[in-house]
Amino acid sequence: MFNAFLKLSRFKKRVISLTVDFIALSFALWASFALRLDVGLWEPNRGQALISLLTVVFTLGVFVRLGLYRAVIRYMSDRAFITIITGVAASALLLVVLSYGLHVFVPRSVPLIYAALAFIFVGGSRMSMRMLVQYSSGRDKERVAIVGAGKTGVQLAKALQQGDEYHPVMFISLIPANHKTLVVGLPAFALSHLKEAVSSHGVQRLLLAVDADIEVNRRELLTQLEKLNLPVQTVPSFCEVIAGQARINDIRDLEIEDLLGRDPVRSDNAQVASSLFGRSVMVTGAGGSIGSELCRQIISHQPKCLVLFEQSEFALYAIERELQQINAAEGLNVCVHPLLGSVVHRRRCETVMRSFGVQTVYHAAAYKHVPLVEHNVIEGVQNNVFGTLHTAEAAVAAGVELFVLISTDKAVRPTNVMGASKRMAELVLQGLAQRQSDTVFSMVRFGNVLGSSGSVVPLFRDQISSGGPVTVTHPDIIRYFMTIPEASQLVLQAGSMGQGGEVFVLDMGEPVKIADLARKMMHLMGRRERTAEQPDGEIELVFSGLRPGEKLFEELLIGDDPQGTAHPRIMMAREVCMTWPKVADTVKQLQHASQAFDCEEVLSILKAAPTGFAPNGGVGDLVWNLNPQPVIPRTIDTDFEAVSMAGNEK
Structure with a gap:
């Protein structure tokens, strides 16, 4: 019957509502006289009946005029109660005026009693109806607990109460003094009573809504929430809501920073801004995960122009469109130039740099996926080594002032071709830094990037969502992690600090065990691991074995004596490097071996160079393994020295 009432038309x-209010106001008038005159069944005379009728009709007219009947009961706000108070006050005042004007006997206390009763009856009926509606709709919603009883949590609770998906039943307050208090009608419990409170209220999901100004150890907090085996999600910060970037009830998965378990690295914005403002900047690999984030951060510092260099048409289209939207929304007036091209084409790179007067280059273009590069040795070396060489030579020839290479922790004592090629790229730039001084070359080395293409986090999330199994290569494998924004901030910071030939590395704290990260994600998504001890678990963790070229742990430094910098979390490596003649000779050998498609020779050259390359397997190239014979090219390009020395002639 109640649901049938809710489905009635708005007019009905x-x-x-008008009928109920007419009865309620009439009863309030009768009861006020009965209470004042102390009679059980008070019967009004003709005059009293007339002014009572006029008062009730007038009050309903005031309610209509003030819009009380346009308010939807389930969404009724405080303004509706102000409307009721206004209407009731006007009604009581009219009762006094009518009693004097028509000379009808009305005791002086009756209007006051009537006003109180009328507010209770009219307001109470709506409050009761709203509670019934919320209770009825809440039975079909998922019961959630909100972690954080501050302004973000309160706003979230109010938003969810009006929604159709979640029903907030309690708060988890991070302030112990708030234990067993009521916040916007919901009980709040201290974190120490988390398990009991969640169980007694039948909570099915936890929503993180912690205010930004509250100091909390998020790592410890997530560790406690993880034990509940309930899905844990988060909401936008209050600043995002105020800025219009998100709605408070935009529930989303935990931020990658929450899984990281350490404080994010902050850059010196003033120093970075001064190195970018009003300059012409070029980003290679601008459509990739690191390159695109670099572009987002660079454009906010208002360079004169931003050149996007990318060989993937779709990736270039996507990042150019996004940057133009940022440009328009924030009124930055930065010239954004989307250019298709490959870093292995030296003349294309030089022409682009000259045409746009590029002053700073951030070289993010590279093949970074370890197994894929292991299966495509020649292409990996061509893109990572020769792509870096040709882009750097183009930068020298075009008069670029600063060139920053995005490197990787896999370049330290590499066991795979990807790491060895990136280490060789570092050696190339260090050699170029010795050969000339017009262009400053710097390298930035960091660990795995959470959330990038090929990252384990989105892979694990997809595997858990689809019911598993979750695949990890080895139970003891560990990695250093950082977020894409952190990595980009470090690159920009290092670019502003470089003097020539430095390798910058980040103090990334403790490494993360991949198996523990997978289990953490399972628990925070409300799933249990299936083991021999827990055969009723939902998700199985499977160890697939190390892939070709993969090692159990990564390092950031080759030596043990890093040098500090002006930034407390950035170090400068002290490592062996090659003179330019030796670099040129090694690169020439790589060029000949690559043109001959001799994968064994390529690996031998990389091992002979001071890269520290120690492969843990044979040649993994898929084509070479089918036909392990070098190809004798018709012509071999021998003009490397002429090309490489072009920068000096400038």
């Missing part, structure tokens, strides 16, 4: 509901 308003008629019912």
Whole structure:
């Protein structure tokens, strides 16, 4: 019957509301006289009946005029109660005026009693109806607990109460003094009573809504929430809501920073801004995960122009469109130039740099996926080594002032071709830094990037969502992690600090065990691991074995004596490097071996160079393994020295 009432048309509901208010106001008038005159069944005389009728009709007219009947009961706000108070006050005042004007006996206390009763009856009926509606709709919603009883949590609770998906039943307050208090009508419990409170209220999901100004150890907090085996999600910060970037009830998965378990690295924005403002900047690999984030951060510092260099048409289209939207929304007036091209084409790179007067280059273009590069040795070396060489030579020839290479922790004592090629790229730039001084070359080395293409986090999330199994290569494998924004901030910071030939590395704290990260994600998504001890678990963790070229742990430094910098979390490596003649000779050998498609020779050259390359397997190239014979090219390009020395002639 109640659901049938809720489905009535708006007009019928308003008629019912008017009828109920007419009865309630009439009863309030009768009761006020009965209470004042102390009679059980008070019967009004003709005059009293007339002014009572006029008062009730007038009050309903005031309510209509003030818009009380346009308010939807389930969404009724405080303004509706102000409307009721206004209407009731006007009604009581009219009762006094009518009693004097028509000379009808009305005791002086009756209007006051009537006003109180009228507010209770009219306001109470709506409050009761709203509670019934919320209770009825809440039975079909998922019961959630909100972690954080501050302004973000309160706003979230109010938003969810009006929604159709979640029903907030309690708060988890991070302030122990708030234990067993009521916040916007919901009980709040201290974190120490988390398990009991969640169980007694039948909570099915936890929503993180912690205010930004509250100091909390998020790592410890997530460790406690993880034990509940309930899905844990988060909401936008209050600043994002105020800025219009998100809605408070935009529930989303935990931020990658929450899984990281350490404080994010902050850059010196003033120093970075001064190195970018009003300059012409070029980003290679601008459509990739690191390159695109670099572009987002660079454009906010208002360079004169931003050149996007990318060989993937779709990736270039996507990042150019996004940057133009940022440009328009924030009124930055930065010239954004989307250019298709490959870093292995030296003349294309030089022409682009000259045409746009590029002053700073951030070289993010590279093949970074370890197994894929292991299966495509020649292409990996061509893109990572020769792509870096040709882009750097183009930068020298075009008069670029600063060139920053995005490197990787896999370049330290590499066991795979990807790491060895990136280490060789570092050696190339260090050699170029010795050969000339017009262009400053710097390298930035960091660990795995959470959330990038090929990252384990989105892979694990997809595997858990689809019911598993979750695949990890080895139970003891560990990695250093950082977020894409952190990595980009470090690159920009290092670019502003470089003097020539430095390798910058980040103090990334403790490494993360991949198996523990997978289990953490399972628990925070409300799933249990299936083991021999827990055969009823939902997700199985499977160890697939190390892939070709993969090692159990990564390092950031080759030596043990890093040098500090002006930034407390950035170090400068002290490592062996090659003179330019030796670099040129090694690169020439790599060029000949690559043109001959001799994968064994390529690996031998990389091992002979001071890269520290120690492969843990044979040649993994898929084509070479089918036909392990070098190809004798018709012509071999021998003009490397002429090309490489072009920068000096400038």
